[in-house]
Amino acid sequence: MRAVAMYGAATSLSALVVSALAVAPAGGTTTVDAESYGTTVAAERAAAAGISFGRCPKVEMLPAPVQCGTVKVPLDYASPSGPQISLTVSRVKASGKPAEHQGAFVYNPGGPGASSMYFPMAAQLPEWKRIAQAYDIVGYSPRGVGRSAPLSCQDPADFTKAPTLSPVHPSPSYKMERIAQAKAYAQGCASNAGPALRHYTSLNNARDLDVLRAALRQPRLTFMGASYGTYFGALYATLFPSHVRRMVFDSAVNPEPGRIWYRSNLNQSLAFEGRWADFRAWVAKHDRTYHLGATPEDVAMSYEQARARLALEPAGGTVGPGQLHAAFLRAAYHDDYWPLRAGALAEYLKGNEEPLVKQAAPRPEEAYEAENGNAVYTAVECNDAPWPTEWEVWDRDNSALARIAPFETWDNAWMNLPCAYWPAPRQQPLDVRTKLGALPPTLILAAERDAATPYEGALELARRLKGSALITEKDAGTHGIGGGNNQCVNAHLEKYLLYGVTPARRASCAPHPEPDPVSLERAAAEPKLPHVV
Structure with missing residues (x-):
């Protein structure tokens, strides 16, 4: 997931x-x-x-x-x-x-x-x-x-290196590169964790929760x-x-x-296409503010224009298409990001890359936490259940899905692909x-x-x-x-x-109110409880 x-x-x-x-x-x-x-x-x-x-x-x-x-x-x-x-x-x-x-x-x-x-x-x-x-x-x-027997699968600096590509329809050579990276990542998890790797599971998280309950001296x-x-x-x-x-x-x-978790991630990628459409419709509704297009299709063209430009010249040397996608994926999780992301995209296309760099560039001080979180994510999901082990299955399913849901499909696949080459035993999910x-x-x-x-x-x-x-x-x-x-x-x-x-x-x-388009300065100043995405 x-x-x-x-x-x-x-x-x-x-x-x-x-x-x-x-x-x-x-x-x-x-x-x-x-x-x-x-x-x-x-x-x-x-x-x-x-x-x-x-x-x-x-x-x-x-x-x-x-x-x-x-x-x-x-x-x-x-x-x-x-x-x-x-x-x-x-x-x-x-x-x-x-x-x-x-x-x-x-x-x-x-x-x-x-x-x-x-x-x-x-x-x-x-x-x-x-x-x-x-x-x-x-x-x-x-x-x-964090500090709870922390798991790591690669050097944090390598995990957060930027800029990166994010092809919507990857070429055969790009797919081969990502297969090699997935195999290396899975092996890195095994090398760093050793025999402990198999014990990072959802069932153990549930058991840990019961021990925490007891330690807090709560009968229930x-x-x-x-x-x-x-x-x-x-x-x-x-x-x-x-x-x-x-x-x-x-x-x-x-x-x-x-x-x-394999089917769950395919379903998720399909659902993100609908949420990406929601964001584009909102931006189009506020075209007088952002000037990114009066229709969702026009907004998509503005986004693709930015992707193409970033592929040639990354913003600030660190924001390429991969970083752009990651930043806008957050907008698909939480609509309180919508004004910030739309404003940054508008400014970038006008020649001001500073807001986009501020929102999308990797932060070196967060590299350890990001790599650690991804390592635990991978270990738990790979250990929890059987995954397809033939690349042909992944290629077939994600190629077909990307034709109707291109926004998130392949990025989600690359994130989970280490599970195809996972060295630890897989569990059968509990009913x-x-x-x-x-x-x-x-x-x-x-x-x-x-x-x-x-x-x-x-x-x-x-x-x-x-x-x-x-x-x-x-x-x-x-x-x-x-x-x-x-x-x-x-x-x-x-x-x-x-x-x-x-x-x-x-x-x-009833739904909460849609976000109002506001200036970047006002939106950035509004305090919020951190979202985990």
């Missing part, structure tokens, strides 16, 4: 630990049984140790009152007494009265490869104020991310996952339904096993599913035109998690809508987290 890669009546802890024990079949213990038992052992251990929160290390750049700590989890849950890794955790304590306190609220923004260490700072924002009064706001870095978990965070959140709900208190799935991945009554009511949030996680994924998740409620933002496409700029969505989210109340099954919200 490309996200250049932006997803807690209590019983006693001992009773929950006992309920998690798997009974081995008569023939002996399976790997699944061993991992289930290992999770129980690790959770017991974490509950006893807790988390010693204190001042955050400087590297996290988190100001007080945010506190940081760590929790140990097994590298391999089938061997819970074997090598351990430490996950970093952040927290802001609930600001309300003791009688209001509802425990810890854990958030994951997706990826795979994204951290939520920053998330406790959201407690200061108006959209989260009442929730932050009731809950300790908790973020963390999943395994492999209150969790919100966005994007990819909804997928391992759904795995958690399937594996540990009795451990769930409240769970929010914001912009849901389609959990149908046959779509994890996400719960019986009616096995899981407390959960809340699914989805924008109808979301491209990163197409809307059909929310419908499928609602079918599989019996008793879940779905809130749809109609005719909107922002990826990740909880705590955003739709007050109707936020009201449902707050009502659920504070009171456990959901609509019967379905509810709709």
